[in-house]
Amino acid sequence: MGLSLTAHAKINLTLDVLSRRPDGYHEVEMIMQSIKLHDRLEFSPAVGEITLTSTGLPVPMGPDNLILRAARLLQQRAGVNHGAHIHLDKRIPVAAGLAGGSTDAAATLQGLNRLWQLELKQDQLMELARQLGADVSFCLTGGTAIARGIGEVLTPLAPAPRFGVILVKPPFGVSTARVYQGLDLNNLGHRPHTSAMVEALKQGDLDKVAYCLANVLESVTLNLYPELKEIKQQLMQAGCRGVLMSGSGPTVFGLTKDEKSAEQIAGKLNYPGYQVIATSMV
Numbered sequence: 424m425g426l427s428l429t430a431h432a433k434i435n436l437t438l439d440v441l442s443r444r445p446d447g448y449h450e451v452e453m454i455m456q457s458i459k460l461h462d463r464l465e466f467s468p469a470v471g472e473i474t475l476t477s478t479g480l481p482v483p484m485g486p487d488n489l490i491l492r493a494a495r496l497l498q499q500r501a502g503v504n505h506g507a508h509i510h511l512d513k514r515i516p517v518a519a520g521l522a523g524g525s526t527d528a529a530a531t532l533q534g535l536n537r538l539w540q541l542e543l544k545q546d547q548l549m550e551l552a553r554q555l556g557a558d559v560s561f562c563l564t565g566g567t568a569i570a571r572g573i574g575e576v577l578t579p580l581a582p583a584p585r586f587g588v589i590l591v592k593p594p595f596g597v598s599t600a601r602v603y604q605g606l607d608l609n610n611l612g613h614r615p616h617t618s619a620m621v622e623a624l625k626q627g628d629l630d631k632v633a634y635c636l637a638n639v640l641e642s643v644t645l646n647l648y649p650e651l652k653e654i655k656q657q658l659m660q661a662g663c664r665g666v667l668m669s670g671s672g673p674t675v676f677g678l679t680k681d682e683k684s685a686e687q688i689a690g691k692l693n694y695p696g697y698q699v700i701a702t703s704m705v
């Protein structure tokens with residue numbers, strides 16, 4: 424019997440960088456939020472090989488695809504050589520700052536753990552998630568959480584209100600590694616106040632949440648692509664209550680009171696060649 428899982432995208436409501444580690448990674452403190460936008464992965468039994476097909480948005484399908492990397496890692500960890508066929512329906516914009524690959528990797532760990540009846544526990548899957556990428560740990564649990572360390576040390580928060588989210592993704596991607604490398608730790612610009620955002624979320628106060636939005640990676644990506652600054656202004660003019668770049672970008676998001684108002688505002692936007700998506704926090 425096969426199974427089908429959703430793999431949700433994330434946005435960063437805050438993102439602060441605290442230090443650079445000797446291995447080149449950065450210590451961060453950020454508030455992560457799952458959104459309704461998702462990919463769908465279908466897992467079916469097969470003999471011998473692990474194969475992958477896809478529909479929807481184009482994504483590289485070679486051995487570096489995070490789905491295949493997650494599958495191979497799970498095989499090794501469990502000491503099995505079971506096969507599987509995995510089908511990906513890709514809806515999350517790629518190289519966008521929305522953890523599209525990371526969430527597919529997390530869903531693969533969960534899906535194959537069930538398909539192959541391995542019965543690995545959540546903490547064992549978390550250990551594998553850490554090896555696949557900084558965002559994969561959060562994607563395994565989802566919801567609302569503070570992420571520290573390089574992103575893998577998670578403190579869950581109470582579910583946030585289902586504010587509307589408009590995503591605007593320009594027709595190019597950015598390399599996360601390049602953005603982190605370009606960061607000047609002595610000149611991070613406007614830094615977030617994590618505990619103030621936690622309080623604003625707890626109160627369910629959209630204007631306070633909007634006021635607390637901050638992402639130090641904007642200091643790199645917005646300078647590389649000044650058009651993103653304009654998109655932020657235009658989203659505010661169109662009626663969003665707060666705007667920010669997600670992760671390392673280039674996706675910019677706007678917050679609204681609910682999904683319906685996100686749809687109304689998104690319907691008025693005109694960005695030829697861009698992906699504009701109305702959704703909400705989960």
Ligand SMILES: C[C@](O)(CO)[C@H](O)COP(=O)(O)OP(=O)(O)OC[C@H]1O[C@@H](n2ccc(N)nc2=O)[C@H](O)[C@@H]1O
Binds near residue numbers: 559
């Ligand atoms: C920008 C965020 O998406 C915010 O949630 C994450 O911090 C990045 O998460 P990710 O894409 O899953 O990151 P990985 O695939 O592990 O790393 C990609 C590259 O980003 C840089 N990187 C990533 C995470 C981190 N805490 N410090 C880093 O410096 C490293 O150069 C790394 O080679």
Ligand SMILES: Nc1ncnc2c1ncn2[C@@H]1O[C@H](COP(=O)(O)OP(=O)(O)OP(=O)(O)O)[C@@H](O)[C@H]1O
Binds near residue numbers: 482489516517521
């Ligand atoms: N299953 C996958 N889905 C999307 N991208 C993938 C996948 N597997 C590998 N990749 C590659 O990963 C790179 C980053 O894509 P992804 O969509 O994960 O970026 P992102 O949203 O910026 O991630 P993050 O927010 O975690 O930094 C791309 O170059 C893409 O080719």
